[in-house]
Amino acid sequence: MRCAVLGDPVAHSLSPVLHRAAYDATGLDWRYDALRVAAGGLEGLVAGLGEEWRGLSVTMPLKREALDVAAEASPVAELAGAANTLVRGTAGWSADNTDVPGAVAALRERLPSPPVVATILGGGATAASTALALCELGAGSLTLLVRSPARAAETLAAIDAHRARPAVRVGSLETDDVVGDLVVSTIPAEAQSPGLVARCAGVPALFDVVYDPWPTPLVAAAGDRPLVTGLDLLVHQAALQFSLFTGLAAPLAEMRAAGEAALGRSR
Template sequence: MRCAVLGDPIAHSLSPVLHRAGYAAHGLDWEYDAALVPAGGLAGFVGPLGDDWRGLSVTAPLKREALLYAAASTGTAERAGAANTLVREASGWVGENTDVPGAAAALRERVAAPPVVATILGGGATAASAALALCDLGVGSLTLLVRSPARAADTLAAIDRHPARPAVRVGSLATEPAVGDVVVSTIPAAAQTSDLVARCAEVPVVFDVLYDPWPTPLVTSAADRVVVGGLDLLVHQAVLQFELFTGRPAPLDEMRDAGARALRERS
């Protein structure tokens, strides 16, 4: 059986490392590769795939495209407005979003008390998934800090589709401080200016969805605080993908260790 991760750029992806470690732990003779697929190219790549293809991990900029392509999709993917997973079933490709439960699992693993108030930096597809994960954990108040309010429209719509519907405020990424129990960054490392980092200094938990480059400026400043990293998110969402693709329990420790080794080698 064959699986792959699709996106652009894709060379940095650790998904092949994680999934192959899972296959090795189970003795599965499966393949998992990375494929460069630009925006608008998902249907052209997926359409010709043969029956030996079982699952696809989907990263930027294809997550919303994948949701539209899927023959059916889960409630989580519909709520997020994005699919990071396509699973081949008899009826066709089914869209799923493992970013949402993966982010929730990553936070639960590192943080004892569930957050009540949170700030998210950024307003794209990953921010929407992070917001829904926070909603699942019981957050009652969310602040989205974005470059322009228009960038938050899809994320606001996703939050509104969640049954909890927490209080949401949109603020300026350029000027406003992060507030609450946790700050989740979905922005590039290059956008984490010293000024922005300083405005996040009072939040006790820092969750940066990036894993390459690592550590980011935001994480470097949080040495005395709780840090949840992009590898945590990547592993937990990959564990769920692995189980959807193979029907077997994912070897979490083996997959995490393989990812950590790969990151150490890169650095």
């Protein structure tokens, strides 16, 4: 059986490390690769895959595109408006989103209590998934700080469709205050300006979805505040993918250890 992570860029992805570690730990003779697929190329790639292909991990810029190539989608993928997982079944490919439950698991693992008020930096597909995770944990107020309000439209629609219906405000990434129990950064490290880092200093907990380069400016300034990392998210969402692809329980500890070793660090 074969699986792969698809995206552009994709050479930096830790997904092959995590999934291969899971195969080794469970004795599966499966193959997992990284394939560069540009925006607009997912449908053609998927159509050409042979019967040996079982699962695909989908990263940027293909997460919203993945819904269009699937015969069916899970409720969470439909809610998020994006899929990071494609699983081949007897009826074709089905789309799922393990980013949302993966973020829920990562937040529960690292934070002393669920956040009630949070600020999310960015408005793309990952922002939508983390916002929905916060909804699942009971957050009642979310602020999205973005460069362009139009970029957050799909994320706002996803939050509005969640049964929790938290209060939501959209503000400027460049100027607005960062408030709440938690700040979630879904923006690249190079976009974390000194001014933005300073505005985040008063928030008591940080979730930065980036895992490389490390530490990001926000993480470097976090001090001893509770911290949820991109590796935490990656490991939990990959473990859920592994189970969807194989039908087996994921060896979470082995996957985490492989990711830490690949990045040359530990918690």
